[in-house]
Amino acid sequence: MAKNDKKELVIIGAGPGGYAAAFHAADLGIKVTLIDPEVNPGGVCLYRGCIPSKALLHLAKTKEEAMKASEWGMQFEKPKINRKKIAEWKESVVKKLTDGLGQLSKSRKIEYVQGKAKFTGENELEVSPEKGEKFKVSFEKAIIATGSSAMELPNLEIDHKKIWDATDALELKEIPKKMLVIGGGYIGLELGSVYASLGTKVSVAEMTPGFLPGTDRDLIKIFQKKEPFKNVYFETKVEEVKMTKEGVKVFLKGKNDEKSKKFDCVLVAVGRKPNTQNLGLDKLGISPNENGFIEVDAERRTDHEHIFAIGDITGEPMLAHKASHEGRIAAEVIAGKKGAAYDPKVIPAIVFTNPELAWCGLTENEAKEIGRKVKIVKFPWVASGRAAAIGENKGFTKLLIDPESEVILGGAVAGKNAGSLISEIALAVEMGSTASDLSLTIHPHPTLSETIMESAELFYGSATHFKKG
Amino acid sequence: MAKEIKIPQISESVDTATVSEILVSKGDKIEEGQGVIAVETDKASTEIPATSAGKVKEIKVSEGDEVSVGDVILILEEAEGGSEENEESGDEKEKKEASEEEENGKKEEKQDKTSEEKEKKKTKDKQDKSEEKKEGEEKSAEEEDEDESKDESADEDKDYEEKKSSEKSEKDKPTDKQSSKEVYASPGVRRMARELGVNIQEIEGSGESGRITEKDVKSHKEGGGKRSGTVQLELPDFSKWGAVERKPLNNIKKTTAKNVLESWQSIPHVFQFGEADISGIESYMEDHKEKVEEAGGKLTLTAILTKVVATALHKFPMFNASIDIEKEEMILKKYVNINIAVATDEGLLVPVIKNADQKSIKDLSVEISEIAQKARDQKLSNEDMEGGNFSISNLGGIGGTNFTPIVYHPQVAILGVSRAGIKPVYIDDNFEPRSILPLSLSYDHRLIDGADGASFMNWMVKALEDPYEALLG
Numbered sequence: 001m002a003k004n005d006k007k008e009l010v011i012i013g014a015g016p017g018g019y020a021a022a023f024h025a026a027d028l029g030i031k032v033t034l035i036d037p038e039v040n041p042g043g044v045c046l047y048r049g050c051i052p053s054k055a056l057l058h059l060a061k062t063k064e065e066a067m068k069a070s071e072w073g074m075q076f077e078k079p080k081i082n083r084k085k086i087a088e089w090k091e092s093v094v095k096k097l098t099d100g101l102g103q104l105s106k107s108r109k110i111e112y113v114q115g116k117a118k119f120t121g122e123n124e125l126e127v128s129p130e131k132g133e134k135f136k137v138s139f140e141k142a143i144i145a146t147g148s149s150a151m152e153l154p155n156l157e158i159d160h161k162k163i164w165d166a167t168d169a170l171e172l173k174e175i176p177k178k179m180l181v182i183g184g185g186y187i188g189l190e191l192g193s194v195y196a197s198l199g200t201k202v203s204v205a206e207m208t209p210g211f212l213p214g215t216d217r218d219l220i221k222i223f224q225k226k227e228p229f230k231n232v233y234f235e236t237k238v239e240e241v242k243m244t245k246e247g248v249k250v251f252l253k254g255k256n257d258e259k260s261k262k263f264d265c266v267l268v269a270v271g272r273k274p275n276t277q278n279l280g281l282d283k284l285g286i287s288p289n290e291n292g293f294i295e296v297d298a299e300r301r302t303d304h305e306h307i308f309a310i311g312d313i314t315g316e317p318m319l320a321h322k323a324s325h326e327g328r329i330a331a332e333v334i335a336g337k338k339g340a341a342y343d344p345k346v347i348p349a350i351v352f353t354n355p356e357l358a359w360c361g362l363t364e365n366e367a368k369e370i371g372r373k374v375k376i377v378k379f380p381w382v383a384s385g386r387a388a389a390i391g392e393n394k395g396f397t398k399l400l401i402d403p404e405s406e407v408i409l410g411g412a413v414a415g416k417n418a419g420s421l422i423s424e425i426a427l428a429v430e431m432g433s434t435a436s437d438l439s440l441t442i443h444p445h446p447t448l449s450e451t452i453m454e455s456a457e458l459f460y461g462s463a464t465h466f467k468k469g
Numbered sequence: 470m471a472k473e474i475k476i477p478q479i480s481e482s483v484d485t486a487t488v489s490e491i492l493v494s495k496g497d498k499i500e501e502g503q504g505v506i507a508v509e510t511d512k513a514s515t516e517i518p519a520t521s522a523g524k525v526k527e528i529k530v531s532e533g534d535e536v537s538v539g540d541v542i543l544i545l546e547e548a549e550g551g552s553e554e555n556e557e558s559g560d561e562k563e564k565k566e567a568s569e570e571e572e573n574g575k576k577e578e579k580q581d582k583t584s585e586e587k588e589k590k591k592t593k594d595k596q597d598k599s600e601e602k603k604e605g606e607e608k609s610a611e612e613e614d615e616d617e618s619k620d621e622s623a624d625e626d627k628d629y630e631e632k633k634s635s636e637k638s639e640k641d642k643p644t645d646k647q648s649s650k651e652v653y654a655s656p657g658v659r660r661m662a663r664e665l666g667v668n669i670q671e672i673e674g675s676g677e678s679g680r681i682t683e684k685d686v687k688s689h690k691e692g693g694g695k696r697s698g699t700v701q702l703e704l705p706d707f708s709k710w711g712a713v714e715r716k717p718l719n720n721i722k723k724t725t726a727k728n729v730l731e732s733w734q735s736i737p738h739v740f741q742f743g744e745a746d747i748s749g750i751e752s753y754m755e756d757h758k759e760k761v762e763e764a765g766g767k768l769t770l771t772a773i774l775t776k777v778v779a780t781a782l783h784k785f786p787m788f789n790a791s792i793d794i795e796k797e798e799m800i801l802k803k804y805v806n807i808n809i810a811v812a813t814d815e816g817l818l819v820p821v822i823k824n825a826d827q828k829s830i831k832d833l834s835v836e837i838s839e840i841a842q843k844a845r846d847q848k849l850s851n852e853d854m855e856g857g858n859f860s861i862s863n864l865g866g867i868g869g870t871n872f873t874p875i876v877y878h879p880q881v882a883i884l885g886v887s888r889a890g891i892k893p894v895y896i897d898d899n900f901e902p903r904s905i906l907p908l909s910l911s912y913d914h915r916l917i918d919g920a921d922g923a924s925f926m927n928w929m930v931k932a933l934e935d936p937y938e939a940l941l942g
Contacts, residue, residue: 430655434677
């Protein structure tokens with residue numbers, strides 16, 4: 001490998017942001033060097049995040065549905081959990097996808113370097129490869145796509161034995177009898193659900209008064225109704241954690257009370273922080289803002305013309321699909337495509353619990369906060385034929401609509417496949433569609449997608465399968 | 470001291486508007502930024518915000534009034550008389566403070582908070598005067614706030630309420646900005662706008678609920694922002710050279726200005742001139758004058774020209790058409806409606822004679838006399854002015870040898886008529902004095918070619934000179 005020639009484009013980090021940028025840039029005729037510590041592209045999302053957790057959540061859902069089938073006359077035996085096999089299967093899913101990305105990278109003639117990179121100058125990087133000696137790389141343009149990592153609590157060290165982070169939880173090294181999840185955000189809820197389904201008695205401690213702070217409460221109610229966890233401690237802080245012979249002793253400080261509880265293990269899922277350390281940003285004169293993010297413009301440029309940043313390090317929400325979009329935008333800007341800029345109206349968010357919760361665009365909470373007038377229409381799934389046929393009657397579909405222009409401003413879905421259903425609402429918001437656009441589009445019957453059409457019909461006062469009041 | 474709230478510059482090109490609603494009443498306490506009246510312009514309806522807070526003392530406008538930039542809308546009573554600006558000299562201020570101190574004493578019981586605030590400020594004020602420079606570093610955060618509020622209202626008499634409201638209105642600002650900047654357009658269209666270098670915020674969407682389409686962006690680009698960006702040439706300050714008077718344009722003038730500009734910018738004009746010997750027509754008019762008068766009209770050259778044009782439009786249907794560039798079609802109209810330009814005291818009006826081809830010269834004379842009168846009396850309805858296919862502008866009554874009228878969009882041609890004069894014409898080896906009428910034809914070259922224009926003019930001239938020959942074909 002010639003290591004001294006100037007690279008046209010170097011991308012640091014091969015997560016969903018970095019590899020999307022690399023692939024698109026290569027397709028646009030740019031010579032790309034992609035640097036990442038893993039063997040193949042994929043990043044946290046594929047190796048230790050979105051994908052493995054979804055594989056495990058799929059099993060959780062399968063079990064739940066099988067158990068529920070007894071109510072309808074199909075009795076299954078209690079499932080036998082083969083932890084090792086599950087872990088292997090999950091690994092195989094991850095390997096298949098990351099190998100595939102490696103292939104896609106090769107077929108695009110991308111120079112993939114397994115290692116870590118650090119800026120040593122405005123046009124120079126130092127790469128510490130997995131094997132071999134450090135070397136310098138000079139470049140014309142660079143994209144920083146180093147992502148984020150799990151946040152830790154100041155008084156609680158993750159020992160990866162009894163005190164886990166999300167990565168440990170996904171490794172499925174053991175199925176503890178009793179587990180405490182610290183943090184009621186989406187990671188805590190998803191992984192908590194996985195372990196609950198595997199037979200663990202899961203409790204959750206959350207600092208704020210409810211799960212998923214900031215999210216519309218009606219969505220969370222649908223999830224909470226199913227009582228997925230053994231104990232839930234809201235407005236509770238973990239004061240101290242002590243390792244004892246019998247397990248992990250946790251001191252919980254609630255609003256009005258203090259208690260100590262024993263668990264076999266503790267999962268810390270208190271959020272993520274952008275990876276801006278050890279990147280040599282100081283050599284570029286770039287310093288993260290007060291929230292730790294690197295500031296970029298609409299074209300995803302940093303303060304330097306030739307250095308771009310995408311994904312989790314550029315700001316909330318720290319989501320793979322936002323990163324991929326930014327990656328493609330940055331690639332297009334670098335390829336000189338006019339008009340390429342980051343200006344989404346919605347970034348859909350999904351919690352892959354059972355039931356799934358998904359929302360996009362304006363939320364009810366935000367509307368209240370900014371004093372925006374909206375008409376909210378909500379179609380309960382109890383009125384959906386398909387929902388009844390699959391035993392899913394607790395969900396709902398909700399739209400937020402501008403009362404005057406009738407434009408769809410946002411929406412949310414709680415229930416099975418909410419994550420897939422939300423895309424239609426996202427498209428509607430991006431397109432500036434009106435309620436009539438949705439209500440006049442024929443939706444296939446019998447599907448859950450009809451609930452979106454019927455919500456829009458509700459805006460005009462008459463939905464076929466639901467009569468208000 | 471009273472404060473006035475005036476009409477601000479409503480938008481770039483609009484400086485007059487009609488008051489459509491009064492939103493406050495006498496005695497109301499209003500806040501800065503609150504809408505006080507709603508006004509309507511040709512373009513939009515908008516609320517005029519108060520530029521300062523206070524109690525409404527007098528409302529100077531009423532609904533239906535035409536108002537201009539700078540007109541006083543209402544007068545506010547100042548809360549406990551002080552100027553809001555920091556204009557007073559130090560001496561005056563101190564005097565005021567002294568007298569106010571007594572007043573404050575009375576109020577203290579009622580409004581603990583208010584007086585507390587004032588006390589703080591007062592003591593600080595005194596400090597400030599002696600050690601103005603030093604303070605910066607020593608201040609705590611709380612004190613800094615204090616200081617800001619002091620800067621805003623140099624006079625101490627502003628009461629607490631008022632301060633609170635000004636704080637609030639400041640807080641509200643960012644949200645306002647956000648909501649006014651909402652654009653409904655698909656991501657693809659938004660990107661295209663960026664590609665074309667068009668600011669999508671400036672585009673008016675043609676889609677449902679104002680959604681901006683690809684076409685909107687393109688036409689905005691093609692127009693070079695023509696609609697919004699018709700170059701507003703700057704005016705010098707004429708008063709440097711002598712006295713001037715500014716008068717608002719009336720609605721007729723405003724409409725004409727807008728229409729002719731749009732026509733002139735969108736229609737590529739060509740002008741064709743001709744001369745017709747109307748000596749024959751003049752004697753014809755003399756002969757039949759009385760008959761028409763009996764019918765209640767006046768036999769004019771315009772009436773005869775209308776009849777001739779109506780016949781010409783049958784022969785040259787392209788002059789009775791419109792052009793649809795978008796669909797790349799011409800629209801041929803199977804009816805003949807002709808506009809007659811009428812000069813009135815208020816400005817130019819252009820009523821329509823419907824189905825002119827089916828009317829006799831006598832009927833046309835009567836109708837033209839009536840409708841011209843209606844125009845001069847400002848009694849034309851919209852219907853009287855709609856649906857014309859071709860226009861005639863006859864300035865012969867006034868004078869001039871020729872002029873080039875502007876085609877009225879969506880029409881494609883207009884006939885301009887000047888004053889007939891006696892000219893020597895060489896007939897049968899002799900010069901004879903004949904009455905010669907100068908004609909000009911302006912047409913839209915997108916639809917009509919030069920040869921068509923000349924043929925039309927030739928036929929018109931022939932028809933005026935020898936109708937039988939013209940009708941022969």
